[in-house]
Amino acid sequence: MTTNHRPGHLNLNAFLMSSGHHEASWRLPQSGPDATGHDIAHLRRLAQIAERGRFDSIFFADGPGLQGDVGRRPSGTLDPLIVLTAIAAATERIGLVATASTTYNSPYNLARRFASIDHVSAGRAGWNVVTTAGPDIARNFGLDAQPAHAERYARAAEFLEVAFKLWDSWEDDAVVADKAAGIWADSAKIHPPEHVGRYFSVAGALNVPRSPQGRPLIVQAGSSQDGKDLAARYAEAVFTAHQTLGDAQEFYRDLKARTVAAGRDADGVRILPGIVPVIGSTEAEARAQERELDELILPQYAQRQLARTLRLAPEDLPLDRELPADLPDEDEIEGAKSRYTLVVRLARRERLTVRELIGRLGGGRGHRTFAGTPEQVADTLQEWYDAGAADGFNIMPAALPSGLEQFTEHVLPVLRERGLFRTEYEGTTLREHYGLARPANRYATAEQVGA
Amino acid sequence: MTTNHRPGHLNLNAFLMSSGHHEASWRLPQSGPDATGHDIAHLRRLAQIAERGRFDSIFFADGPGLQGDVGRRPSGTLDPLIVLTAIAAATERIGLVATASTTYNSPYNLARRFASIDHVSAGRAGWNVVTTAGPDIARNFGLDAQPAHAERYARAAEFLEVAFKLWDSWEDDAVVADKAAGIWADSAKIHPPEHVGRYFSVAGALNVPRSPQGRPLIVQAGSSQDGKDLAARYAEAVFTAHQTLGDAQEFYRDLKARTVAAGRDADGVRILPGIVPVIGSTEAEARAQERELDELILPQYAQRQLARTLRLAPEDLPLDRELPADLPDEDEIEGAKSRYTLVVRLARRERLTVRELIGRLGGGRGHRTFAGTPEQVADTLQEWYDAGAADGFNIMPAALPSGLEQFTEHVLPVLRERGLFRTEYEGTTLREHYGLARPANRYATAEQVGA
Ligand SMILES: Cc1cc2nc3c(=O)[nH]c(=O)nc-3n(C[C@H](O)[C@H](O)[C@H](O)COP(=O)(O)O)c2cc1C
Numbered sequence: 098m099t100t101n102h103r104p105g106h107l108n109l110n111a112f113l114m115s116s117g118h119h120e121a122s123w124r125l126p127q128s129g130p131d132a133t134g135h136d137i138a139h140l141r142r143l144a145q146i147a148e149r150g151r152f153d154s155i156f157f158a159d160g161p162g163l164q165g166d167v168g169r170r171p172s173g174t175l176d177p178l179i180v181l182t183a184i185a186a187a188t189e190r191i192g193l194v195a196t197a198s199t200t201y202n203s204p205y206n207l208a209r210r211f212a213s214i215d216h217v218s219a220g221r222a223g224w225n226v227v228t229t230a231g232p233d234i235a236r237n238f239g240l241d242a243q244p245a246h247a248e249r250y251a252r253a254a255e256f257l258e259v260a261f262k263l264w265d266s267w268e269d270d271a272v273v274a275d276k277a278a279g280i281w282a283d284s285a286k287i288h289p290p291e292h293v294g295r296y297f298s299v300a301g302a303l304n305v306p307r308s309p310q311g312r313p314l315i316v317q318a319g320s321s322q323d324g325k326d327l328a329a330r331y332a333e334a335v336f337t338a339h340q341t342l343g344d345a346q347e348f349y350r351d352l353k354a355r356t357v358a359a360g361r362d363a364d365g366v367r368i369l370p371g372i373v374p375v376i377g378s379t380e381a382e383a384r385a386q387e388r389e390l391d392e393l394i395l396p397q398y399a400q401r402q403l404a405r406t407l408r409l410a411p412e413d414l415p416l417d418r419e420l421p422a423d424l425p426d427e428d429e430i431e432g433a434k435s436r437y438t439l440v441v442r443l444a445r446r447e448r449l450t451v452r453e454l455i456g457r458l459g460g461g462r463g464h465r466t467f468a469g470t471p472e473q474v475a476d477t478l479q480e481w482y483d484a485g486a487a488d489g490f491n492i493m494p495a496a497l498p499s500g501l502e503q504f505t506e507h508v509l510p511v512l513r514e515r516g517l518f519r520t521e522y523e524g525t526t527l528r529e530h531y532g533l534a535r536p537a538n539r540y541a542t543a544e545q546v547g548a
Numbered sequence: 549m550t551t552n553h554r555p556g557h558l559n560l561n562a563f564l565m566s567s568g569h570h571e572a573s574w575r576l577p578q579s580g581p582d583a584t585g586h587d588i589a590h591l592r593r594l595a596q597i598a599e600r601g602r603f604d605s606i607f608f609a610d611g612p613g614l615q616g617d618v619g620r621r622p623s624g625t626l627d628p629l630i631v632l633t634a635i636a637a638a639t640e641r642i643g644l645v646a647t648a649s650t651t652y653n654s655p656y657n658l659a660r661r662f663a664s665i666d667h668v669s670a671g672r673a674g675w676n677v678v679t680t681a682g683p684d685i686a687r688n689f690g691l692d693a694q695p696a697h698a699e700r701y702a703r704a705a706e707f708l709e710v711a712f713k714l715w716d717s718w719e720d721d722a723v724v725a726d727k728a729a730g731i732w733a734d735s736a737k738i739h740p741p742e743h744v745g746r747y748f749s750v751a752g753a754l755n756v757p758r759s760p761q762g763r764p765l766i767v768q769a770g771s772s773q774d775g776k777d778l779a780a781r782y783a784e785a786v787f788t789a790h791q792t793l794g795d796a797q798e799f800y801r802d803l804k805a806r807t808v809a810a811g812r813d814a815d816g817v818r819i820l821p822g823i824v825p826v827i828g829s830t831e832a833e834a835r836a837q838e839r840e841l842d843e844l845i846l847p848q849y850a851q852r853q854l855a856r857t858l859r860l861a862p863e864d865l866p867l868d869r870e871l872p873a874d875l876p877d878e879d880e881i882e883g884a885k886s887r888y889t890l891v892v893r894l895a896r897r898e899r900l901t902v903r904e905l906i907g908r909l910g911g912g913r914g915h916r917t918f919a920g921t922p923e924q925v926a927d928t929l930q931e932w933y934d935a936g937a938a939d940g941f942n943i944m945p946a947a948l949p950s951g952l953e954q955f956t957e958h959v960l961p962v963l964r965e966r967g968l969f970r971t972e973y974e975g976t977t978l979r980e981h982y983g984l985a986r987p988a989n990r991y992a993t994a995e996q997v998g999a
Pocket residue numbers: 157158159160196227228229230246318319320321322323324325336337338371432433434435436491
């Protein structure tokens with residue numbers, strides 16, 4: 098009952114974002130004014146395309162603040178849990194994953210919201226657990242500075258412990274609804290956490306009965322050392338960004354080993370690197386599309402953003418020079434550590450100028466961009482899958498909806514022909530799509546669990 | 549543009565709750581096991597009945613904790629903002645009001661969620677602003693005791709100030725989407741609150757553009773002195789509980805006077821007392837229904853609950869005696885002050901035994917229960933409306949869905965015949981249903997507002 102099975106094909110998540118992952122996608126002639134993160138009809142349509150493709154899940158990133166230049170690209174996104182709920186009503190099977198921060202939420206309220214979405218969607222909810230980098234966001238929550246990186250991850254671990262207790266606080270058979278006796282639920286089957294810890298004290302049981310999946314699927318997306326340790330202990334799927342097969346293989350081996358060391362089954366965590374596919378009917382056409390997008394980037398926006406990431410002034414980054422020689426170590430970064438390292442390594446390895454680096458980051462903010470034919474895209478996915486770099490992929494179309502439609506219509510059939518992807522959903526819950534068992538309730542007796 | 553108009557008929561809100569407001573309604577033969585606060589199909593069906601009736605709005609009460617005996621009645625309710633979002637997708641016009649606490653939320657996240665629901669529902673969101681009484685709930689959020697009553701209301705007022713700033717932080721025309729120039733939004737039209745106050749510091753602009761209604765409709769439901777002052781300053785609709793016409797008239801006059809004293813238009817706040825209608829085709833049939841429900845109450849649950857409200861032990865409340873003579877004053881109560889006073893006054897005025905009091909509270913927890921024919925129900929609503937006790941009503945069916953169906957099919961036609969209620973929705977937003985203007989953005993110039 099509690100063993101996990103690699104589903105025999107790769108897992109695909111559709112990472113949805115306004116007009117697409119390329120920062121200039123909104124400027125394409127075919128991009129409509131509705132292609133934003135606050136137009137629910139647009140977001141619903143994207144989810145329906147992904148469901149038609151039989152993707153395992155859709156996903157929304159999030160941070161509780163308005164970040165970056167609002168001139169640069171569509172900004173301002175609805176609360177992703179509200180978006181998931183609206184999409185749940187317009188889809189049947191696809192998994193629904195949203196990001197929420199452990200630094201700027203309280204466990205009781207957030208655990209309840211995810212349990213609620215799991216109920217409303219009949220078992221399709223997933224939570225991308227993030228610790229949220231950035232001083233600007235801290236200032237929206239009464240703090241002068243962000244809590245230190247290690248502190249944020251320690252809080253995240255305790256947050257999850259509390260959430261797991263809350264999700265188990267009702268046994269599956271707590272509701273008896275005995276009209277004759279006048280007993281609606283059996284209070285002996287409801288277990289208040291009475292949690293007292295370093296960051297949280299949470300006394301009472303959740304005010305929502307246990308949800309169809311027991312708890313939402315736990316997703317994690319930070320790749321620092323602390324991030325990987327959190328994933329090893331709790332995550333069931335991991336989103337990650339790598340530019341090369343070697344880096345991805347190293348990450349994959351490392352995380353699976355940490356998961357086993359944490360006492361879990363290596364198959365209990367699915368690793369999904371991101372890829373920004375730019376698809377053409379010929380390779381030349383794909384490259385032309387990529388060029389069209391890159392030429393729409395206004396370098397001053399990206400230069401300001403890169404300066405923020407590297408903690409420099411924009412003047413320190415002349416467009417046609419390489420990055421300055423002396424940059425801080427990852428150790429000194431209190432924000433998003435792994436993203437910082439990825440950007441610096443990429444620039445150094447390929448000796449990119451600032452302008453070239455900006456071009457490379459414009460597509461996927463550090464994720465790998467790949468331009469090619471549907472066969473070439475399928476080839477690279479298969480290569481990474483076969484080479485032990487991935488259990489599946491986080492598909493990040495450069496332009497939306499067009500890029501998702503192209504992937505669904507042209508790449509998925511190739512993957513299916515090769516036996517690498519499902520034709521139909523076999524299960525109904527997100528856990529079933531990922532081949533993961535429903536977790537037993539910690540309070541249930543062995544008999545009830547069917548062991 | 550900014551004046552409010554009494555809509556020329558009464559406003560009706562459907563207060564939805566699991567199997568109904570009567571605590572024993574779940575034990576009725578016709579009540580199904582799905583009639584809970586965590587079955588979205590049930591809740592959706594209720595909203596659709598209310599929309600068929602052209603109610604102004606539906607409403608869900610809430611507290612972030614599992615309270616009372618789970619044996620007593622269906623417990624465990626989904627997060628009401630998730631419920632509203634799911635219902636938004638299944639309805640077209642009806643207003644959607646949910647309760648959320650200013651004591652156990654942060655303004656940035658909550659303002660964003662309501663703005664998100666307003667977007668998703670095309671302008672139908674309302675927020676019932678409550679300060680949340682009870683030490684048990686405090687213990688779910690790291691506190692040993694609830695903050696003092698006055699403290700909770702001071703925080704609520706600042707919470708609303710911050711939320712209003714956040715909802716105005718994008719001017720209505722901030723998005724320019726100028727593809728040629730590469731400018732998506734005009735940063736000069738985005739105004740970070742930079743709020744620094746006693747309870748909150750919130751620096752940045754909301755990460756959601758201004759919503760269809762500008763901000764959600766603000767509803768308030770606490771009737772203590774502090775509660776009324778908060779309502780006078782901010783509320784656009786008020787839910788309240790009164791047992792007699794005289795009490796309701798006094799409350800109505802008092803709150804309208806406070807609203808004018810706060811510099812607002814008296815019509816800018818709609819006052820909606822609650823009523824639990826029990827409807828029969830004859831008066832005798834209605835009374836028989838009421839009796840059937842009351843006989844299903846198990847007194848030990850209610851006795852324990854009443855003891856908690858009065859801060860006594862259950863042994864201090866023998867079922868066939870009146871309340872003890874010496875009870876604390878409202879001043880000493882740090883929980884729900886106005887509910888406490890209402891219960892004590894009712895028992896004293898009518899010299900009720902504990903058993904009788906329990907019967908009276910079983911239906912509507914202090915709200916007025918009225919059993920009668922459709923004409924009699926319409927008569928009492930009209931009487932209160934004409935006598936200046938109400939701008940409309942909070943309809944709290946004893947049993948659901950049946951009581952809402954009966955009200956819709958039998959009482960609403962009588963009100964319509966008398967010109968007291970709409971036949972069709974005239975507007976599309978919740979504000980339009982209540983006859984309230986869309987608030988101008990504080991940063992917009994007079995020219996833009998059309999003044
Ligand atoms: C595909 C993907 C999506 C992510 N989404 C978010 C997000 O929505 N919000 C967020 O704060 N961090 C997100 N992250 C994580 C950040 O990129 C960053 O790594 C993290 O905030 C800090 O993690 P680290 O310091 O462990 O690297 C995402 C990462 C990946 C790979």
